[in-house]
Amino acid sequence: MKLPIFIADAFTATAFRGNPAAVCLLERTLEEDAHQQIAREMNLSETAFIRKLQPTDSFTQSSRFGLRWFTPVSEVPLCGHATLASAAVLFHKIQNRNSTLTFVTMSGELKARRAEDGIVLDFPVYPTFPQDFHEVEDLIKAAIGDTLVQDIRYSTDTRKLLVRLSDSYDRSFLESLKVNTEPLPAIEKTGKVRGLILTVKGEPGGQTAPYDFYSRYFAPWVGIAEDPVTGSAHTVLSSYWSQQLRKKEMRAFQCSRRGGELDISLRPDGRVDIKGGAVIVLEGTLTA
Template sequence: MSNQTLPIFQVDAFTSHLFAGNPAAVVPLERWLPDATMQQIAMENNLSETAFFVKTEEGDADFHIRWFTPTVEVPLCGHATLASALVMFNQLGFAGDEIRLQSKSGILTARRDGDAIVLNFPVQPIVDGTVADNIVAALSPEKPQAVFKVVSRDTDYVLVYENGKTVRDMVPDMSVLATLAERGVIVTAPSDSDDCDMVSRYFLPALGINEDPVTGYMHCVVAPYWAGKTGKANVVGYQASARGGFIDCTVDGDRVHLKGRAVLFLKGEIYLP
């Protein structure tokens, strides 16, 4: 019996050059695979996210997109959406300048902007929260100035620190952070340099990702917060992981426009029995 083959692409997102930003796998489909199979593919890829999409006639959308970490499906992912848009535009020949995507977070768009792509995503509101002392201690000797929780993912904590150096220098105890069921910890601070407005990081060991390199979803959390603090609608975020990356963020009401570049790393085939 012959194997089923599927195309697969790997893209470095939120970067203009290879081996930086956040790598994502992209798997275009003619029809949905079983959820368990998509989860196994994501586990095999062992990247922070694998995106799957199919063409759709639902509403005004061009495609329906879903995202999987190595262990779970998630309702929103920025870098894998940017990677998918690059594949749609440059590899699959999508003719227009804007792609409409149906997702578990509603309609998203990806628009060409020169050699960049702008994603239109929903703001992720936060509310006051508390976090256990052992989680705080596992992150840094410095204490956060404020603690919040993300409304849409109420097991995601947001810790705000006084300066960017604290965030950059963190060496978290992942074994402690992994005790957080299901989700992770966002840490953020005002910038300590002139090339951005805020510095952030995102730790998710409970989801099989110790640290996500550059996260679109996270900037839908931190960009509105810092836009409110600075009074600027446009803020530039730097995610201070080992790979690092900048995201240009414009807050527009209940939406965030995330501008970034992406680079194709590989394309190949998946063989399924």
């Protein structure tokens, strides 16, 4: 088996920042177990597999492809940064001629289109609903101790728990906050929660770049202690902060150690455009 493989840093214009994803191009069907084995070998938060939908399709000419995402431990239904990385590989390395690509995925059809300063992902928006604190108190306290919480929401579609910290906290507090993810899968083992979002309100117009909100994302349930930059989490965050700030156009920053920027635009049709840059840092051949 020989597969072209790439690593791209997504949601950044600078190498070694953003969120790295591996991208494999499949000329033909891959054995089912091999997807997980390759993802485990790559040991990144996600490995993406792009496949042709028809034998006559071409990675340079076609505009529709199948796309799947795997963490080192399991397949996931949606991954924003690995979708961005996949589009970057097709646009910039394979020289795909189309302006828009459509990926057929577990979450339906997702589109990625060229932009002057990045790639725009066309994703669904997932609403959040108020969550009773006492139902998730043990989980939150295990993760962040006695940190003050302003609001708690739950996304039924994505099984993500959104915890908004007090407005008395700023970006530097969120960045330095020590989050204990190790006990979380044992505390929440019903399957209701598969990801934890921590977020704080931004400081538009400040001395630094104006961001509308900041976040961090944790998914130990799928083998990811902390994800550097998470497009799928922003399908939830965009819904929440759009309501809170009464804005449709927002700029977000994910406060991981690597960090990443996302430009967000909510559309009237109930979807969201998420724009980010990507830098391809490795290309080679996987042999096994």
